[in-house]
Amino acid sequence: MITDLLASLSRFADRDLRPGAEERPHRPELWSFVAHDRECWGEVRIERTTLVTVLEGVKEIADGSGVTRRFPAGTAMLLPPGWTGPVVNEPGGGRYRALVLEFPPGMVRRLLRAHGSDWLAPRPRPSDWRVPLTPVLIDAIHHAAAGLAAEPPLSPTLAEHRCMEVLLALLEDGVWWLGPLTPAGTAEAVRQLIRTHPERRWTACSVAGALNLSTGTLRRRLSEDGVSVRRLLAEERVAHARDLLEREGVSVQEAAMACGYANRSHFARRIRALAGLNPSAMRNG
Template sequence: MPINAVDQNELRALLLSRLAKLRAPAGVHGTVPHGTDRGVRVFGYCVQERERIARSRMEHPAVVVVLSGTKEVWRGDVAQTFAAGVPFVIPAGMDFDLVNNPDPTSGRYESICITVDEALRQTLRSSLRPVQVAGPIPDRLDVDLTPALVEAYGHAASALTGLGVAVAATLARYRVLEILLLLAEMPVAGMLTAVGRREQVEAIICADPGHAWQVGEIAAELGIGASTLRRQLDRAGTSFREVLLSVRMTTAGALLGSSGYSVMQAAQAVGYASRSHFSRHVQAVHGKTPRQLKAAVWDPPSTDAPPPPPPPICHGWIVRFGEADATGMRTASWAQCGGSEQPGAAYAAEIAKLAVSTRPACKFDERSPFWSFRTCFSPPPES
């Protein structure tokens, strides 16, 4: 049953009372960190004069609650005003003009902000289905309160202020995650867990880093034009060439750290036909030549022939969660790319799902994430 306006006002008053312990002491102005020693990025902000911040752009999404005064969020000529006790979300990577208005009675503007950093977003993605993809922001940035959400804020405030650091370091992050999981059922969810264009491009390239990718191919996979993709990557502070090189060099570093790959095999796996060209890029990125990276790997002597390397479709996944063991190498399952016990396998499954989501014709099976991935991206057998 939806909560009516009267209930919203009551819940806002209750929320403000639960967050009172996070208010800054009188006379304190500016940024007041609350979670830096507890593994979360939560901070308060206080000013005593009306303040306008032009063209503000957040690196990470943020969930804000005004404790005193009001906040105006302008996008172009359209503004939304948020009163005390109203949670709202500011998405990342977009330009906004912000205006902080002090309360006329107290003469003070104050707010509490939760920064949804990459670690939190990754945890949310692993908990939510489906993975959200960046898109247009909703018409409203504010959040309708529920009793559960108010209680979650109260729990977080207690973890950030009322416990010793040794306990709160773990508990505070769970309490903040509790808030975000409750927000995940609301229209603002996409802004909290959204995967940006760079991450989408990385996921596609990671599927086959040896392919001679062109920006037009990637754009077609994403259903947009090449010029649009270039502009979006530029706004994210990068370029197609930089993302392609980053994925290839990260993959190359992992393959060169594996005893199963020679320098030439690693070069070919990430799309280099020229060994000298490959060596120059590896040294520029990793600070060592491919031979020096290989020299750090102990290759035990063996009279048996080495197992075959994973198929090309798997090179990128080795970067995410480690090289497969010999047993996995001999199977015809996703274990060719790793094993369920390998570190980071859950994250790799999310990346696999993201990659499959870029191809509308493909279907993703939660029970077999890598089978879904390989079925979607492996070339059809020759007739």
């Protein structure tokens, strides 16, 4: 059954359609990698949550652990933002083929906000980036790929919904490293915490408690980074508001409430101060 399901993905990887070096759009993307010769990439950096399904040949990756991982045909890996390491694509039977799904940060944040924040608990790095290719996950990948490759194109909302099914299937299978693995310092840990619930009335005390720090230690560490809880809260709320207004098309009032602002005027002032735009301009931009 798994073999048949994997074969159904082959039509999306019949030729090489890998991305260039340009900036990735704020939407999920589907790529196919096809190579007839061995490829060695000295240092690859993953900027967005990336699911790779190997259809032919073998992919080898190695990161800071110094261990090389081999992913033959019929296996998959989930690489989180910030992953770096050398990559080798080895043809098997004449070629290497892989299907790649990239998920933008905003989509991953929305999933994690909606389905709990257990992922924030301290965890070790995964010993292997492999994810189980269950029938449910393969079916979700196929559904998402068909949507992203559809002609005429699906609406962005519907295409995103299909891709969200893939993330949900991964999360339910215990793949917790969908977002950045570990916060790079206290400021980033605070940002990640706020992203899970930007509507909450976060204070230095409540943030410190959630991060198992004293309020004094939290303030000292943030001060060393030149930021404060108030500043980080405002920045993350504005980022969330931009995502809601530009990509989800909610009303200004709905965006204000989702970001913890009961007063629409106060919300608009915050947006203007930090983003230089009125909320209505974001929504209509």
